[in-house]
Amino acid sequence: MTADKDSASGHSKDQDPVAAFAALENLFHAAMQLPAAERSGWIDAQCADDAGQARLLKRMLEHAEAENDANAGATGLGAAIGDYARESAAPRDRSGEKIDRYRLIARIRYGGMAEVYRAARDDGEFDHEVALKVVRSDRVRPELNQLFAAERALMARLHHPNIIRIFDGGTTEQGEAYFVMELLDGAPLLAALSEQALDGPRLLGQMTDLCSAIGHVHGQLIVHRDIKPENVLLCRTPQGLVIKLLDFGIAARLQTGIDADEPAQTRSTDSGWHSPGYTAPEARGGQSHGASADVFSLGKLVLDCIPFAPRQLHEELRAIAVHASQEDPTQRYPSVTGVAEDLGRLSRGEAISLLRHRRSYVVHRALRRHRWAVVAALLLIVAGSAWLWRETGLRMAAEQATARAESERDRAEAMRDFLLRAFDSGNPSLNRGAEPRVSDLIVEQLDALQDARDLDPDAHYQLLSSFGDLLLHLDRRDLADRAYVQAVALIEAQGKRGDLRWVRILARRGQLASRDGRFDAASALFEQAGAALDQLPRSLDQARETTGLYSAWGANAQRSGKLDEAEGLIRKGLEAKPVLKAAGDPGGDDAAMQVTLGAIQSARGDLTAALYTFQAAYNDHRAAGRSETFEHLALLGWLGISCDRLGRPTEAEPYLIEAVALAEKLFPKPHSKLSGSYANLGRLYLNQGRLAEAEPLLRRAVEVSEAAGDATTHDHAWRLTTLSLLDLEAERFEDAAARLEQAVALAETTLGPAHRRTLSIRLALASARAELRADAPLLADVEQLLRDIGSAPTRIDALLLAARLQAQQGQATNAAQTLEEARVLNAASKPASPDLAPRRALEARALLALGQREAAR
Structure with a gap:
């Protein structure tokens, strides 16, 4: 009798899966030995009676030919076998059948050795739906029944609200082991979080509940060994969302020592029964392992959840996840309780244990927890300062000293009164319980400062300058500039145009204009400030303002493409650095200028020198403990970009990932x-x-x-x-x-x-239009672009696009010449111009237009 075949896969249902895969692999390797042009015909001849197998082999060859490296064959085989396994491994759907007293309603999912169905009692005793897990009918073996019995016994020992419950179990007359569990209305954790955002407290609460469930498992001397997103469900219940831990099959298997000998193609691709990315190294390596392996998996799961958490929690969650998933088990949390405790601290706004050594972090956490108490304390400090100045003035014997003290007292009291009025508007009791944003408070008080007649001029300036800096930090650039304009007007009204304060504010305004892309306006402001600075006597303050001004001025010139001017400005700023360093002034750190110098080198095409400059600044920053600053963020970005442009993406990625983490924190x-x-x-x-x-x-x-x-x-x-x-x-x-x-x-x-x-x-727009219309006017536009671009690195991409359009317009000779020019230029520019995916795509389209399909592939 001829065996039936699965039309989707070409796999004989009666054929041994292992033998089928072996035959498929042999055919694949035989085909790979043939010239590419002969492979398709050879496969059709070899698989004349098996169209599904022929299709799969051709797919495997497509995978292999798409990979241009020594591992192409292995990659293609692995990818196609994964497809084949998914298509051929599905068991027959048994919905509608009976398993003892239970009627199977619909299949929920299946795996390599079992299926899970939604089911209900068929004897009328109970009207309640359940989940029924049964051995696959094509996998029934004594050892699997033993494994099911072990999993039933293990789950019966677990009683926790966040662990799936087991109700019943047994073996059918046909020898199929099964057990019955509660039916959950939910989705795997990451899928659920992507559909329903949770605020910080609720997300942390769910993660803490999961830790509690895992801790209960460990308390029963069980190690789960397969904690991953698919085995953690976020479920809807009448009481709200509840997280549930499920699937103890691996725990049962390893605890009993039963080897169910599941076919290799249905296992995880990492090693044996392990889940890639979530299994601890000691478990993958076959070493003895315990509860610490679950801590590792939990850490990886927490890491997956970070994108769904509020940004202000990212730093702490990342620290928890990284510590829990250390490669060395001795470097992890000693138990899942440690993870739960740090999650609890985070939910209460406290400092987590891993970061308590950082004083700035502990202070930041304390300020967030008690922000209104801090505001009150600051107001008391201002008031206390006013009283102190008054008392100091009364004790001064000299009349001049007394007058000076009283002036300071008046200034402090005026600032105190202004701040009291300012922060009154931030009191939740006056805002229906809501806490307004800091930037809203500052904007409101910026309006009030315009009419603050009772403020001492110096105090008035200090407030305007500070509010401007705060608004700049909050990226409210228009309002920051408004505060700076008011501060400049106040200084000029005092007849002090050109003093250090005036220079400082003009430099800030120049930075704002540069950030908005108004490079000429920024340069004009910097030039005014520089001229005034040159007229001032030399001092430590003057040196400090010189470095700040020329650093910002040079960065503006670099961003606008004036590289020679930028380098000259940076060199001038660096001349003041020795004065600051000799005085031990923090302004002596020249990392910001090193960033600009590196950017200039990068723009000139000297990427190796630029990378050296950035790395030197990076090392200086870390040694000085300045790795959480805006300048360090810029360094990380430039380091990543430079490594990428040098064709070293594996070195670039850690820098850019660190940059994202730091930016989210800052x-x-x-x-x-x-x-x-x-x-x-x-x-x-x-x-x-x-x-x-x-x-x-x-x-x-x-x-x-x-x-x-x-x-x-x-x-x-x-x-x-x-x-x-x-x-x-x-x-x-x-x-x-x-x-x-x-x-x-x-x-x-x-x-x-x-x-x-x-x-x-x-050029990018022309590439997009080429996909929609390849006509003569577009070719003319691209040829004009080539003239405008000159010798810039993007010339390679413009040549590739021009070659494609020339070929499509029937200019095959011109197209071939243009393509050859692009290839020569690309070869000469490496490693400064690495082989990037978008560029490879442009070349492939040009080759297709020339009819060179094999080369395009």
């Missing part, structure tokens, strides 16, 4: 630097062809940029461009073209039509 609200950190990491993944990882980062970069009020800046134009490049890779051509048209308009307005970034964006 900027809990939307900010341009946070957007930039997301964009840099997303661009790295895009260059590597890792689109699934790149897309959420690039979309987040655009969203944060818009929320931060940056939608009219040149940086936002670049964010839009990078996301559009991903759309091109994903073949969403109309979306890419629409977004790039917006980016070009924005870049031309903010940077000008001849700026290198504007030209790059125009």
Whole structure:
């Protein structure tokens, strides 16, 4: 009798799966020895009676040919076998059948050795639906029945609200072991969190409950060994959301020593029964392991949950996850209780145990917990300072000293009165219980400062300057500039135009203009400040302002493409550094200027020198304990970008991941630097062809940029461009073209039509349009772009696009010459111009247009 075949997979239902895979592998390797052009025909001949097997073999070859490295065969085989296993391993759906007293209603899921069904009692005794787990009918063996019995016995020992309950179990007349559990209305943890966002306290509460469940398991001398998102469900109940731990099959198997000999293709691909990414190293290596292995898996699970947590919890959750999932078991939490305790501290706003050695962190946590008490304490300090000045003045014998003390007293009292009025509006009792945002309070008081006639002029200036700095830190740039303008007017009204305070405020205004892409306006402000600074007597304060001014001025020139001018400005700023260093002044740290110098070297194409400069600054920062600063964030970004441009993405990735973590810590609200950190990491993944990882980062970069009020800046134009490049890779051509048209308009307005970034964006737009229409006018546009771009690195991409369009217009000879020029230029530019996925795609499209399909593949 001829065996029936599964039409989807070509796998004979009566054939031994292991033998089937062995035959498939042999055919695959035989095909790989043939010339590529002969493989398809050979497969058709070998599999003439098995169309499904032929299709799978061709898919395996496609995988292998797509990989251009020594492991291509193994990669293709592994990927296709995974497809084959998924298609061929599905057991027959038994919905409608009976298992002892239970009627199977619908299948929920299946695995390598068992199936789970929604079921109900069929004898009328109880009207209640349950989940029934039964051995697969095609896997019934005595050892599996023993394993089911062991899992039933193990689960019967567990009684915890966050662990799935078992009700019943047994073995059918056909020898199929089964057991009955509670039916859960929920979804795997990560899927549930992606659909329903939880606030910080609720998410931490669920994670703490999970720790409690795992702790209960360990208390019964059981190690779960398979904690992963699929085995943790977030369930809907009448009492609200409840987290549930399930699937104790591996625990039962390893505790009893039973080897069910599941076919290799249905196991995890990591090793044996292990779940890739969640199994502790000692378990993967076959070493003796205990509860610490579950702590490792829990740490990995916490790490997966971080993107769904409020940003202000990311730092602590990451610290908890990393500590729990250390490779060395002795370096982890000693038990799951340690994880639960730190999660509890975090939910109460306390400092977690792992970070208590950092004084700044402990203070920050205390301030967040008691912020209104801190405000009250600050007001008391201001009032106490006023009293102290008054008492000091009364004790002074000299009349001049007394007058000075009284002046200070009046100033302190005036500031105290102003701050009391300011923070009255922040009292929750006056705001229906709501706590207003800090920036809202500052904006409200900025209006009040305009009419603050009773303030001493110096105190008035200090408040305006401080409010401006706070608003700048909060990325409220328009309001920060307003505060600075008022401060400048106040100084000039006192007849003190050109003093150090005036210089400092002009430098701040220049930084604001530069950040908005108004480079010429920024340069004019810096120039005014520099001229005034040169007229002031030399002093420590003058040296401090010199370094700050020329650092910002040089960065502005570098961003606007004036590299020689930028280098000269940075050198001038560095001349003042020895004065500061000799005095032990913190302004002696020259890392900010090193960042700008490295950026200049990078823009000139000297990437190796730039990387050396950035690494030196990075090491200096870490040695000085300045690794949580804005300057360090810039360093991380440049280090990652430089490594990527040098074709070293594995070195770039840790820097850019660290940059995202630091940006999320420094900027809990939307900010341009946070957007930039997301964009840099997303661009790295895009260059590597890792689109699934790149897309959420690039979309987040655009969203944060818009929320931060940056939608009219040149940086936002670049964010839009990078996301559009991903759309091109994903073949969403109309979306890419629409977004790039917006980016070009924005870049031309903010940077000008001849700026290198504007030209790059125009090139990306031409690439998108080439997918929608390949006509002569578009070719003319690209040829004009080539003339405008000159010898910039993007010339390679422009040549590849031009070659494609020339071929599509029937200019095969010109296209071949243009393509060869691009290849020569690309070879000459490495490693400064690494082999990036978008560039490979451009070359492939050009080759396809020339009819060179094999080369394109």
